[in-house]
Amino acid sequence: MSSSDPKPGPKPGPWPPAPESSPMPPSTWAKRTGFRPKFSGETTASHSGQLSLPASARATPSETLPDLEAGQPPLRPPPVSAGEPDKAKNDKPPPPPQPQPPGAAAPVKRRRDSDGGRSNGPDGEGANGSVRRQNRIEETVEVLPQSMADDDLAARNLHMKYGLRDTPGLVPIGFYGLQHYLSMLGSLILVPLVIVPAMGGSHEDIENVVSTVLFVCGITTLLHTSFGSRLPLIQGPSFVFLAPALAIINSPEFQGLSGNNNFKHIMRELQGAIIIGSAFQAVLGYSGLMSLILRLINPVVVAPTIAAVGLSFYSYGFPLVGKCIEIGVVQILLVVIFALYLRKISILSHRIFLIYAVPLSLAITWAAAFLLTEAGAYTYKGCDPNVPVSNVVSNHCRKYMTRMKYCRVDTSHALRSAPWFRFPYPLQWGVPIFTWKTSLVMCVVSIIASVDSVGSYHASSLLVASMPPTPGVVSRAIGLEGVTSLLAGLWGTGTGSTTLTENVHTIAVTKMGSRRVVELGACVLVILSLVGKVGGFIASIPQVMVASLLCFMWAMFTALGLSNLRYSEAGSSRNIIIVGLSLFFSLSVPAYFQQYGVSPNSNLSVPSYYQPYIVASHGPFNSQYKGVNYVMNTLLSMNMVIAFIMAVVLDNTVPGSRQERGVYVWSDSETVTREPALAKDYELPFRVGRFFRWVKWVGI
Numbered sequence: 001m002s003s004s005d006p007k008p009g010p011k012p013g014p015w016p017p018a019p020e021s022s023p024m025p026p027s028t029w030a031k032r033t034g035f036r037p038k039f040s041g042e043t044t045a046s047h048s049g050q051l052s053l054p055a056s057a058r059a060t061p062s063e064t065l066p067d068l069e070a071g072q073p074p075l076r077p078p079p080v081s082a083g084e085p086d087k088a089k090n091d092k093p094p095p096p097p098q099p100q101p102p103g104a105a106a107p108v109k110r111r112r113d114s115d116g117g118r119s120n121g122p123d124g125e126g127a128n129g130s131v132r133r134q135n136r137i138e139e140t141v142e143v144l145p146q147s148m149a150d151d152d153l154a155a156r157n158l159h160m161k162y163g164l165r166d167t168p169g170l171v172p173i174g175f176y177g178l179q180h181y182l183s184m185l186g187s188l189i190l191v192p193l194v195i196v197p198a199m200g201g202s203h204e205d206i207e208n209v210v211s212t213v214l215f216v217c218g219i220t221t222l223l224h225t226s227f228g229s230r231l232p233l234i235q236g237p238s239f240v241f242l243a244p245a246l247a248i249i250n251s252p253e254f255q256g257l258s259g260n261n262n263f264k265h266i267m268r269e270l271q272g273a274i275i276i277g278s279a280f281q282a283v284l285g286y287s288g289l290m291s292l293i294l295r296l297i298n299p300v301v302v303a304p305t306i307a308a309v310g311l312s313f314y315s316y317g318f319p320l321v322g323k324c325i326e327i328g329v330v331q332i333l334l335v336v337i338f339a340l341y342l343r344k345i346s347i348l349s350h351r352i353f354l355i356y357a358v359p360l361s362l363a364i365t366w367a368a369a370f371l372l373t374e375a376g377a378y379t380y381k382g383c384d385p386n387v388p389v390s391n392v393v394s395n396h397c398r399k400y401m402t403r404m405k406y407c408r409v410d411t412s413h414a415l416r417s418a419p420w421f422r423f424p425y426p427l428q429w430g431v432p433i434f435t436w437k438t439s440l441v442m443c444v445v446s447i448i449a450s451v452d453s454v455g456s457y458h459a460s461s462l463l464v465a466s467m468p469p470t471p472g473v474v475s476r477a478i479g480l481e482g483v484t485s486l487l488a489g490l491w492g493t494g495t496g497s498t499t500l501t502e503n504v505h506t507i508a509v510t511k512m513g514s515r516r517v518v519e520l521g522a523c524v525l526v527i528l529s530l531v532g533k534v535g536g537f538i539a540s541i542p543q544v545m546v547a548s549l550l551c552f553m554w555a556m557f558t559a560l561g562l563s564n565l566r567y568s569e570a571g572s573s574r575n576i577i578i579v580g581l582s583l584f585f586s587l588s589v590p591a592y593f594q595q596y597g598v599s600p601n602s603n604l605s606v607p608s609y610y611q612p613y614i615v616a617s618h619g620p621f622n623s624q625y626k627g628v629n630y631v632m633n634t635l636l637s638m639n640m641v642i643a644f645i646m647a648v649v650l651d652n653t654v655p656g657s658r659q660e661r662g663v664y665v666w667s668d669s670e671t672v673t674r675e676p677a678l679a680k681d682y683e684l685p686f687r688v689g690r691f692f693r694w695v696k697w698v699g700i
Helices: 026-033 137-142 150-156 170-183 185-198 203-227 239-249 259-286 289-296 299-311 317-341 357-374 395-407 436-464 471-491 502-510 515-529 532-539 543-567 573-595 608-613 626-635 639-653 669-674 676-682 685-692
Strands: 110-112 118-120
Touching (some): 170 185, 170 515, 185 239, 185 357, 203 532, 203 685, 239 299, 239 543, 289 436, 289 471, 289 639, 299 436, 299 543, 299 573, 299 639, 317 357, 317 395, 317 543, 357 395, 395 543, 436 471, 436 502, 436 626, 436 639, 515 532, 543 573, 573 639, 669 676
Antiparallel strands (some): 110 118
């Protein structure tokens, strides 16, 4: 009953109460009762994924839930007038709760567990210390608890074996560190196995780049866990940098080069572009501009942008698997069986098949291919697999050269020729070459990489930390990622270094959130990078197996991107349309650029799986400024760039409530002052932060 009624209303009776005069408008009725309509799936999606609240901060039964589509904030019931007989007296107990109608949402706060499910919180709050919620919806849904005692923190993180600041014993640290990095093996090693052959590099070049990648990954991970976000996130060669690297590699000016000169020259071009793009990202973070950009980055933006990265490589995946289909398909089937059908099988309380799906499937397939090779399945009389195809004269041998090259496991001599010790050093490929057009492309890509990292920070903090980081911590982490990518450019990994998206999945599966585990694994990674045979072993992985694993990894990358929608109202028509438009045009617009000016019978000088990356030579932009043509044709042919532009424009211009959009919640400065757990999670070590307390935009 509204407080504006002139006469007292009847005592509480059956629900819903009959209107006294005229029917009440639906919106007012909905606000009073807390009823949430469920038509067209508008409000059937999840809570925006924020932190679960203690009992003192959860909603009471008298607090209504927000009207998402109308963007109305939840309101407390209006004060009851003095003349109403049902007013609660101080000396009388509160009336019993009324029965809820069918379809009415129970006034219960919900939170997400680590795998995206829901669990119900208590529906009441204590009599003392009740936290009064504000009238704004972001504070209603995303309010942070005012106290976080050790017991509360332990209760929150029961799903994790070790929390962010936990330090297990030496044996658990070693075991879980090895497990953590092995589960992400594909993300760490597969990128150099793609770009180095595309540059014309030899097996020796592949092993050197792989060793360099392992070395840089270890160093940058240690820097990030110490002076970045301080979350247990592995840094590495993200797939975000793969498409622009392939576009630069297949630039028209590099088509005339051949052999080792081609590899070194293109690597120096990539180094120059990565260094400039990384410097731009560092300025973006340490200047505090990232704190402003965070207002534009939400789950509805992150999801299609990251999903478009995985979808963009469909032309590379199975076409290369088909070069030796009996090996490639077996590899794909094994990794799918381990990751899906056997994922719940535990051995010594560890889901071995789910955690080690990639290395297990690789080992089994590699062993089977080795047996087939030794049995002579891919041996043809008078044919040598080590002879280049251009030098083969016999038509009989030419027919089977592709099969021998991709199916045999002994065509690579990287393991035998690799030295036992090799120290990666900066500028090992020569002085970087700086060109403004490739540098501008990498600057745009660094923004996409920052968007990817922001999603990883938020998701991982909900798993392992007491609270999300502050915008200053996010800016600090993005700035450090720029510095670490600059190191990757100086050492010559071929790509930038950023937070690997697969971190979130690995943490949720292994339930290991200790930063000490990741730091020890990073130290081991640095040591392994100095053993040349390790790089030679990885470089000898057959290319078909690499393509098979990439099919799985890119599919995982796409799914992890879309999983960010669980923080928003995924059933909202607004979000469905925005994500759908972003994904569709991220595939359609680049296809227009990639197909422009290419006739069906044209004889291109690159394999079919590299054709999407030669758009700079035939794109629709054809002005008198060749550099501008290169930049525009290259950027607009990248799926992730189109997805990001579409999503960020639509999400920030189409009206929608904060809960519907799933706006990311970051801790604020007031929370830092009253929550010691937040400072312990994110403050810089060795009291370094006290020298930079005046720089509020890059710290807590």
